[in-house]
Amino acid sequence: MTSLPPHDPADLLARVVREEWGRLVSLLLARFRRLDLVEDALGDAVEAAARRWPQDGVPDNPVGWLHTTARRRILDRLRGEAMAQRKVPLLVVASEEGGVVRADPGDLVEDDLLRLVLMCSHPALDPAAASALTLRLVLGVGTPDVARLFLVPEPTMAARITRAKKKIVAAGIPFSVPSAAELPERLDVLAQTAYLAFTAGYAPGSGPDAVRTELAGEAIRLVRVVLGLRPGEPVLTALLALMLLQHSRRDARVDATGAIVLLPDQDRSRWHRDEVHEALALLDSAVLTGPVTVQTAGYAVQARIAAEHATAPDARSTRWDRVVAHYDTLLALAPTPSAQLARAVAVAESDGPRAGLAQLDGLDDQLPHSHRLPAVRAELLSRAGDDEGAHAAYALAISRCANDAERALLTARLEALDAAPG
Amino acid sequence: MRYVVLIAYAPGRWEAAGAEERQEFFDAHHAFERFVDERGRRLESAALCDADLATTIRHGEDGTPVVTDGPFVELTEQVGGYYDVELPDLDTAIAAAKLLPRSYTVEVRPTVQVEGYQSL
Structure with a gap:
């Protein structure tokens, strides 16, 4: 103890x-x-x-x-x-455990905590509810705080958690560690559950930034707890590295007025170096050098992209060629439009705005509601000297953007563009 | 725990299957049945006729029963069979369901004892 x-x-x-x-x-x-x-x-x-x-x-x-x-x-x-x-x-407990009575926390088997984590992140639960339930039961975050972190009213969150608990009991989701054959799959789902909580906190979708940072911190704590139970688990090792690298920039991502600061403009002295170093060590660890699952490889390559930024002394020294190569690996694992968009940005940094713009072709159909796509296009058009095209693209991005801080940033960019002598 | 394992598949799928594919279906069902028998027991099971032979009875707003041709929900996949089984937990039920033919969509539902009701 x-x-x-x-x-x-x-x-x-x-x-x-x-x-x-x-x-x-x-x-x-x-x-x-x-x-x-x-x-x-x-x-x-x-x-x-x-x-x-x-x-x-x-x-x-x-x-x-x-x-x-x-x-x-x-x-x-x-x-x-x-x-x-x-x-x-009653909750279903693996049969051989049924009669075991544990007298006090002193002779506690760590397996119990792993059972709890796996029960809360069971794939038969709604993923958002599973994330919330895990924060509540494993990390002890109070229901009002869980509601605040997930940006929903408290009664809504209480109902969501109650429903998840009801399903666990009624559907017979067991309080047990699955067989060795099933465990990797379940740890993958657990990683998804933790990352869902992390991105709900991290990605600027809506809501105040301080809350998002707090939720991301709780998601990291969850991964640390489970890694404590399963040291060296590849999927959790890669996920923790990714989370730490993204989270290490939290204090530089917004300025004193709460406005978003983009990566190239961030004050790198405000990045949490200890977290960067920990993440780099995790990425170098032996468990990630052998063959790993697609999900693990996906987290690892995203972490390596973040690591390129974290280790560049300033924005101009970023090794964009390596970033592009990492995105190629990522797209080979999972060809998502958001990864293609991010790769286009890296290509633009590496080979110029025209090369980046060419990479955006065909993405409009896949991202019809995204404000990021027109925002990237606007930035690249502006760099390429097409102010008229940039103006239209900024206007489209602003009309699609739901996040206050991000919209303010886009509006400021548009005003700067219009004010510049053309 | 008692679960009903509901099997959904595209109507006509079975009729269109050749001898080899039918044997694969049989093998998959046998694997499921062996798995359940080892870990619990089978209570009931049946394959259902396609949904075009279904008749639906529901009560209209004024309370009069309305009988119509067809299933209660018109979907591309229809319930085509079920197993009623007793198994230790949902993980075991999911593991069993994974053994059924891959063209199926399988729904696992726990059953409930309706309070105060005794069937005759």
């Missing part, structure tokens, strides 16, 4: 909840198999701790205290149900 230095009771409680929530949930689920009771009981235990610890002093074993309090709460509820003769469906 983690040893915790003495602290202010409230800080310590917040830290225990943050670090140990998933373990407590998984331990209580293994014992009681009641998804509906465990979360409530733990919530009650945390509330009780918030009241009692400042008065009675922090217990020697705070995690054990929360576990015991929650367990008593569940036993009370079960007694109440027995009196009312209610029969409630």
